[in-house]
Amino acid sequence: MDYKRVLDRLCALSGPSGFEGTVVQTAMAFLRPLTDEVRVTRLGSVVGLRRCGRENAPKLLLDAHLDEIGLIVTGHEEGFLRFAPLGGVDPRMLPDREVTLLTIPPIYGVVACLPPHVQSKEDMDKSLPIKDLYIDVGLTQEEAQQHIPIGTPATYRGGCFALGENLIYGKALDDRAGFAVLLDVLEQLKDKPLGVDLYILGSSQEETKSSGATTAAYEIAPALCVAVDVTHGDSPDASSYETFNLGGGPVIGVGPNCARSLSGRLKHLAEKENIPFQIEVMAGSSGTNAWPVQISREGVATAVLSVPERYMHTPAEVVCTKDLSDTARLLTAFVESFGEEGEIC
DSSP: OOHHHHHHHHHTSOOBTTOOHHHHHHHHHHHGGGSSEEEEOTTSOEEEEEOOSOTTOOEEEEEEEOOBOEEEEEEEETTEEEEEEESSOOGGGOTTOEEEEOSSSOEEEEEOOOOGGGSOHHHHTOOOOGGGOOEEOSOOHHHHHHHSOTTOEEEESOOEEEETTTEEEETTHHHHHHHHHHHHHHHHHTTOOOSSEEEEEEESOTTTTOHHHHHHHHHHOOSEEEEEEEEEBOOTTSOTTTOBOTTSOOEEEESTTSOHHHHHHHHHHHHHTTOOOEEEEOSSOOSSTHHHHTTSTTOOEEEEEEEEEBSTTSTTEEEEHHHHHHHHHHHHHHHHTTTTTTOOO
């Protein structure tokens, strides 16, 4: 798969939690040639189904969320916009940041900040809380109220770009990189027999409360689920105990949110296929959609498979294309491992 091409399209779109519509439409276009059925759930997630052709076959769900962190307008003040976060927005990232307001057509703005010349040394070392920040859209109070009503969402402005030979950086790689992996899996499985009905979920609202995956899992009622997301990548200023190497392969979750049978199967397959992998101990919630999916209906055996990502929840998240392709290889082997009989753990 050409990950740069796919992520160029996905990451250029704005889709904060609860406002994923344009991303969902593009995801549907990617899924249609690779699945038997594509639909949108009531809460705005996209579901692609690849049937195996057997009646009452086990259902395997692969999930990656399509939403991104963002902002939402809460008021107007002399033409400037007050706003609140949608998801885990780091206020340190905001001053002087370009944003896209999701009006029709979109309006661009910049988060206001004081230049260093008029700040004290103490002020320069502080991070301003979001309640004290404004978006400058270059409009009067009347124009701002007319064109950008309260409740208008916004995202970081930007897309996806190459960083060296093997890295990609940009906004919303959490978790559209994961969705691109799922597309790669479907491409690798094309025309191959399956032992399970394979559901691909591009879920909504993960960054706020995992509502899209929670409701979709209840509707689909899968026997198994693998949540594909990102985890913290290595950097010089980060703890080596809490981060994972870019280029070191997919990260397999281990802990109470991860069925031991599935984590073990993933590790066995990685070793068998000579795919590099890393292990992440998750002592409680994985912080992914696997947490609510696990307790859907009478319970779902879940696994967490992550791609290492630097600078999570910033406008310049970084992933390695080799990790993406290795994650897709491992997931493909995982789907195929159920065989024609569709035996599950």
